[in-house]
Amino acid sequence: MSEIDADSAELAELLVHVGRVLRSDSSASPLTAAQWTCLRFFSRAGKEANTSSAFADFHGTSRGTASQIIKSLHDKGLLTKIRSKQDARSHIFKLSTLGLKMLDQDPLQSLVSAVDYLGPKNREQLQKLCYSLLENVRQIRNKRPFGTCSHCTYYATHSGSPERSHCKFDQKDLAPEMVGNWCCDFSLS
Incomplete structure (x- = not known):
């Protein structure tokens, strides 16, 4: 492995490690990492991206897995499901009032704070x-x-x-x- 490859591998591992550290306290969390990702995604999804298939693509998972994650959040009252006006067979998803409040507990906030320390530039x-x-x-x-x-x-x-x-x-x-x-x-x- 060349020096550049070793540096790239180390940097890639550091990026993955940041994610691991963020999930290390997940046992106390009311949601799984995938559920948090889903909640965050739909809090910022544009009108063309607020579908289960768009979430599946964003999350890098199958449509079935994405549907299960969405269903679990819907069942908890964190997402609302609305029939699409363009296609009556599909639905769009938005955060409910409870879902918006849940984001106040988002474990990603520790990373947001760490990034904030970096300064604007x-x-x-x-x-x-x-x-x-x-x-x-x-x-x-x-x-x-x-x-x-x-x-x-x-x-x-x-x-x-x-x-x-x-x-x-x-x-x-x-x-x-x-x-x-x-x-x-x-x-x-």
Whole structure:
């Protein structure tokens, strides 16, 4: 193994280890790691991504496994299930009031605090690197892309009004609260 390969392997292991440390106290958690991921996903899912199949793609799991995770959160009253207006055979999912309150207990908050210590410049650099890593893994494994507007090639702001933005993929204006949502029509800029 070359020096570069050894460094890459060490860095990959460190990334995985961060995830392990975050899950190490999971016995006291009211939800499993997969349930937390699902709750977080639907708290930020854009209108095209609030389906069980989009969650399955995002989580890297089968449609059946994703459905079971979603069902468990629905049964706990953390997700609401709404019949899709576009396709009566499918449903969209949103966090219930109880689901929103549950996010206050999210174990990911310790990582959020740790990332906050990095400072704005390092956070911005780390975010770019993570998007790049995610895109590389996605391409290697032929997975569906996910991301947020500000990192997407389809994202544009209106000239003369930077607070107004537009999605060039679906040719629609974006409400300010949508810009930070997960989108499955994402293309890394």
